[in-house]
Amino acid sequence: MADTTGATKGTNMDLLRFATAGSVDDGKSTLIGRLLLDSKSIFEDQLEAVEATSTSKGYDYTDLALLTDGLRSEREQGITIDVAYRYFATPNRKFIIADTPGHVQYTRNMVTGASTADLGLVLVDARQGLTEQSRRHAVILSLLRVPHLVLAVNKMDLVDFSEEIYEKIHAEFTQFATKLNIPDLEVIPISALNGDNVVNRSENMDWYSGPTLMHHLEHVHVASDRDLIDARFPVQFVIRPKSDEFHDYRGYAGQVAGGVLKPGDEVVVLPSGMTSKISKIDLFDQEIPEAFPPMSVTVHLEDDVDVSRGDMIARVKNAPEPRQDIDAMVCWMTTTPLKPRQKLAIKHTTRTGRALVKDIQYRLDVNTLHRDQETKELGVNEIGRVQLRTTVPLLSDPYSKNRATGSFILIDEATGVTVGAGMING
Amino acid sequence: MSLCKAAHGTIPVMSQTHADYRLSQLDQLEAESIHIFREVAAEFEKPVLMFSGGKDSIVMLRLAEKAFYPAKIPFPVLQVDTGLDFPEVLETRDRWVNRLGVNLVVASIDDAIASGVVIDDGKTSRNRMQIGTLLNAIEENGFTAAFGGGRRDEEKARAKERVYSHRDEFGQWDPKNQRPELWSLYNGRLHEGEHMRIFPISNWTELDVWDYIGREGIEIPDIYFSHQRRVFVRDGMLMSETPLNPMRDGEVAEERTVRFRTCGDITLTGCVESTASTIDEIIEEIAVAKLTERGATRGDDRFSEAAMEDRKKEGYF
Numbered sequence: 001m002a003d004t005t006g007a008t009k010g011t012n013m014d015l016l017r018f019a020t021a022g023s024v025d026d027g028k029s030t031l032i033g034r035l036l037l038d039s040k041s042i043f044e045d046q047l048e049a050v051e052a053t054s055t056s057k058g059y060d061y062t063d064l065a066l067l068t069d070g071l072r073s074e075r076e077q078g079i080t081i082d083v084a085y086r087y088f089a090t091p092n093r094k095f096i097i098a099d100t101p102g103h104v105q106y107t108r109n110m111v112t113g114a115s116t117a118d119l120g121l122v123l124v125d126a127r128q129g130l131t132e133q134s135r136r137h138a139v140i141l142s143l144l145r146v147p148h149l150v151l152a153v154n155k156m157d158l159v160d161f162s163e164e165i166y167e168k169i170h171a172e173f174t175q176f177a178t179k180l181n182i183p184d185l186e187v188i189p190i191s192a193l194n195g196d197n198v199v200n201r202s203e204n205m206d207w208y209s210g211p212t213l214m215h216h217l218e219h220v221h222v223a224s225d226r227d228l229i230d231a232r233f234p235v236q237f238v239i240r241p242k243s244d245e246f247h248d249y250r251g252y253a254g255q256v257a258g259g260v261l262k263p264g265d266e267v268v269v270l271p272s273g274m275t276s277k278i279s280k281i282d283l284f285d286q287e288i289p290e291a292f293p294p295m296s297v298t299v300h301l302e303d304d305v306d307v308s309r310g311d312m313i314a315r316v317k318n319a320p321e322p323r324q325d326i327d328a329m330v331c332w333m334t335t336t337p338l339k340p341r342q343k344l345a346i347k348h349t350t351r352t353g354r355a356l357v358k359d360i361q362y363r364l365d366v367n368t369l370h371r372d373q374e375t376k377e378l379g380v381n382e383i384g385r386v387q388l389r390t391t392v393p394l395l396s397d398p399y400s401k402n403r404a405t406g407s408f409i410l411i412d413e414a415t416g417v418t419v420g421a422g423m424i425n426g
Numbered sequence: 427m428s429l430c431k432a433a434h435g436t437i438p439v440m441s442q443t444h445a446d447y448r449l450s451q452l453d454q455l456e457a458e459s460i461h462i463f464r465e466v467a468a469e470f471e472k473p474v475l476m477f478s479g480g481k482d483s484i485v486m487l488r489l490a491e492k493a494f495y496p497a498k499i500p501f502p503v504l505q506v507d508t509g510l511d512f513p514e515v516l517e518t519r520d521r522w523v524n525r526l527g528v529n530l531v532v533a534s535i536d537d538a539i540a541s542g543v544v545i546d547d548g549k550t551s552r553n554r555m556q557i558g559t560l561l562n563a564i565e566e567n568g569f570t571a572a573f574g575g576g577r578r579d580e581e582k583a584r585a586k587e588r589v590y591s592h593r594d595e596f597g598q599w600d601p602k603n604q605r606p607e608l609w610s611l612y613n614g615r616l617h618e619g620e621h622m623r624i625f626p627i628s629n630w631t632e633l634d635v636w637d638y639i640g641r642e643g644i645e646i647p648d649i650y651f652s653h654q655r656r657v658f659v660r661d662g663m664l665m666s667e668t669p670l671n672p673m674r675d676g677e678v679a680e681e682r683t684v685r686f687r688t689c690g691d692i693t694l695t696g697c698v699e700s701t702a703s704t705i706d707e708i709i710e711e712i713a714v715a716k717l718t719e720r721g722a723t724r725g726d727d728r729f730s731e732a733a734m735e736d737r738k739k740e741g742y743f
Contacts, residue, residue: 015451082604084585085578087631094451096629108606115608223448237464241497249496255461255610260447284492292447296460296493309468333606347611350468409611416615418605 013089016222019098019113019146021137022123027154031123031192032086032099035214038199041088083113093218107140107366107381108333111421114144115407118222121150126159126189129169132367135176139366142180143329143383143423145403147225149177150186152213157191161204179369181400184220188213226293227402231259231267232320233313234349234395234405239298251282251298252307257349257404258397259315261291261299269305270312270395271322276303293404310351312395312405320405322393326355328422329364329399330386332378334412338386338420339377346390346422348408353392355410361385386422398426452637455630456489461610462589462626463493463573469614470571470622473501474531476560479515480689481646482575485627485635487522488644490573502529504572506560508552509536510670510691518647533563553691561597564621571614571622579631589628595619633712640705649686652703656681663696 022028033050036042086097098113100106114120120141124134134151141149151173159165166189177185188197189208196202199214211219236254241247265278281291282298291297299313307313314320332338338357346355362371363384371385378384399406410420449457466473475490477483490499503523523530535555538544544558564572578585588607593599595617605613614622627635639646656667658679665671667679671693684697685708702708 013451014448015454082586082601085629086585087579087629089631089633094631094634112606112608116610226447228447236461237468237494239494239497243496243498246496253464253493255457282495284495292449294454294457294461295449296457296464345615347613350465403609407609407611409608409613411613411615416613416617418607418613421606421608 013092013094014223015094015096016119016217016220017096017098017117018119018121018217019100019110019117019141020121020123021100021110021113021141022134022154026123026125027192028099028123031152031154031190031198032097034192034195034198035097036086036088038195039088039090039214083109090214090218095217107136107383108331108421110137110140111144111331111333114141114146115403115421117141117144117146118225119148119150119217119220120146121152123152123154124169126153126155126162126165126169129165130172130176136366138173138177138180138182139369140383142182143366145181145400145423148184148186148220148222149182150188150213150216152192153187153189154192156189156196156202156205157194161189161196161202163205163207166208186210186216186220188216227258227397228292229259230318230397230402231261231265231313231315232257232397232402232405233261233299234351235307235309235311235313236350237309238307250304251300252313253296253298254350255296256291256293258293258402259318261297261313262289266316267301267313268316268319269301269307270314270319271393272306272311274303274305275316276301276305278302310349310392312349314395320395320397322395324390324393325358326388326390326394326396326408326422327425328386328388328408329383329425330378330410330420330422331383332380332420334417334419335380337377337379338384343413344419345411345413346388346394346408347411348394348396349405351392351394353390353394354413355388355390358387358389361387385425388422394424396424399423400426452634452641455627455634456492456638458610458629459486459489459626460493462612462624463490465612466571466573466614466624467494467500472567472569473571473573473624474504474564474567474569475499475501475573476575477503477505477519477530478575478689479505479511479519479647480575481635481639481650482577482627484518484522484644484646485630485638486573486575487526488638488642489626491526499526499528502531504531504533504560504563504567504569506556506563507532507534507536508556508691509534510552510693512647512649512666512686512689512692514647514649515689518645521645531563531567533559535559538562551691551694553694557597564597565619569621570616571624573624573626575627576625577630577632577635578628587625587628589625590614591623591625592616593621593623597621599623633709636705636709636712640709647689649689649697650708652683652685652701652707654681655684655697657684657697660696664698665696666692668692 020028084099086099088095100110100113122134122137124130153166153169170187189205190197190213196204197212201212233254234257235252239251239253241249263278263280267278268275279300279302280287340357340359342357344355346353360376362373363375363382397405406424408422409418412419535552538559539546543562544555576584588604590612656679657664658673658677682699683701685700686697688695702711
């Protein structure tokens with residue numbers, strides 16, 4: 001392995017991706033501004049621009065929300081229209097925030113932001129308590145299998161830092177969460193505007209003994225969230241140098257989607273079913289003893305079997321069943337509704353094919369979890385259970401087991417636009 | 427590579443628990459970027475890597491080298507020659523291109539003006555003329571995907587741009603109508619005449635780029651490191667004294683100890699006073715920097731709050 005004896009801190013830091021959800025009114029942008037400011041991730045010119053705008057608009061205080069409003073049309077309308085990515089770091093961890101708007105019509109953005117998140121941060125206004133919107137956010141995070149959830153009860157300063165109000169929201173949410181799939185929940189009382197319990201512990205809430213938001217973000221354990229048992233290696237690209245020096249080199253490049261791969265492992269190549277053994281694993285010009293998610297490596301096999309892009313390498317005794325009948329939860333993302341008999345392009349891992357909508361079993365009301373079996377179509381920003389038949393077999397796992405091999409996107413063949421996101425049921 | 431098989435603090439390691447496998451954030455970013463390079467090489471007919479010679483595009487070249495090793499990078503490199511590039515940058519470019527054995531396509535603004543592709547009205551900056559030159563080069567060569575070194579931490583408009591960023595037949599970006607991008611499933615569908623801009627280092631920050639350059643020990647242009655240079659002050663920025671950028675009345679050049687934080691057009695790219703002469707010193711300097719790299723030293727991004735957004739819509743990098 002290359003010598004990389006931590007010349008700098010960045011090489012030893014780990015990474016947390018989190019998605020935020022909440023509306024402007026919940027103070028989400030203010031909270032993100034606060035996290036960036038208190039972790040010293042904001043530069044003077046950025047802060048000055050925001051201060052100048054706040055002054056020109058006649059605000060009493062610097063509106064930290066302005067830091068995250070990216071596009072001119074958003075600034076004009078005072079809303080966030082799309083997923084924005086923000087970055088900050090503390091000495092041991094780098095953070096990528098997928099900042100998603102909370103309005104009703106933007107479910108698709110939340111689904112997008114949550115798809116890569118390790119943690120979801122839902123904001124509620126302490127004065128309002130749980131709203132339909134905060135429930136919806138929790139449901140989406142749970143559907144997308146975001147393993148950690150933080151409910152930040154914001155604006156505690158406006159309810160006199162009342163423990164009773166916090167406890168009430170805490171209990172109500174815990175009750176609601178029993179219907180969802182949330183392996184890890186933390187409920188934190190904060191004031192984003194004043195910074196209480198964001199980075200620094202609040203002096204106004206002695207009764208709260210849990211972590212501050214930043215402390216929790218810095219310490220929540222995410223390394224074990226990935227599936228490290230079931231080896232899955234979707235082949236992306238076959239590397240054949242065609243040079244004298246590497247005449248016989250034939251490597252299968254890809255990103256490990258699950259499990260741990262080691263030289264000597266008995267593997268099967270899907271969908272052909274041919275078996276072989278891993279002879280070596282390359283990472284650039286080094287041979288490495290094992291590969292695990294999310295490493296991008298090049299795998300070599302002992303036998304000269306036929307392997308190409310779209311194939312999957314798995315363990316002989318633990319391989320996904322190739323399936324053409326797919327049962328999935330689909331989030332629909334375009335204004336023309338999804339209907340039975342519709343044909344779409346589908347991309348799953350490195351495989352592409354076509355899919356026919358056989359049936360829409362029900363539409364899920366993300367506010368009440370009610371399953372509407374009457375409506376046989378999905379409108380924009382709606383989520384439902386869909387049966388598909390694909391032209392090529394998908395080498396998939398249930399999304400609940402593996403987010404990489406359990407997910408797919410649907411593409412409109414005429415426009416080329418991504419119109420749906422699917423999560424395969426077990 | 428730092429594959430840390432960490433035993434967690436004082437917790438005893440239970441029979442090979444799966445919490446042991448951890449990848450540092452830099453390794454995760456590298457893996458994600460390599461995935462993107464391979465995906466594009468597999469799915470697009472004719473990709474190209476837009477290379478400026480700056481540190482971000484050098485990191486891209488390094489990632490591409492790693493993604494396809496020991497095969498050569500399976501696409502050419504495209505540079506827009508503004509005629510106003512730092513000579514040190516062009517030298518570094520040539521060394522990289524020679525070492526990797528990749529094809530270099532140069533699209534020159536002067537040629538574009540001569541052939542009437544872009545019009546030099548005496549008012550338009552070379553930076554803006556890059557747009558027409560670039561779009562023409564993409565169209566003429568039939569490139570369907572163009573890798574760019576843009577990072578989302580650079581600027582507000584970039585923060586909302588996808589990794590696969592769709593461009594219509596006019597090369598324009600429509601920020602309100604972007605394709606949703608989920609998991610690591612990228613959608614590369616195009617119609618005739620359209621192309622895709624690909625940003626493989628979207629999730630890297632300025633600090634990550636420096637960490638990576640330091641870790642990989644790769645060559646970047648000397649102008650990033652502290653050196654003596656004759657400079658003058660314009661619009662609050664330190665500009666290089668050069669015949670390419672004549673001084674105006676009242677501007678006086680003097681020798682200072684400086685370095686550049688970005689590599690752009692020599693007439694628009696300012697330097698900062700700095701004694702940082704190693705990667706570690708640069709990292710230390712950035713860690714305490716008070717201005718963004720573009721705000722500090724890029725005339726092209728300071729003109730208006732939406733400068734980048736407007737140029738991107740037209741087809742800028």
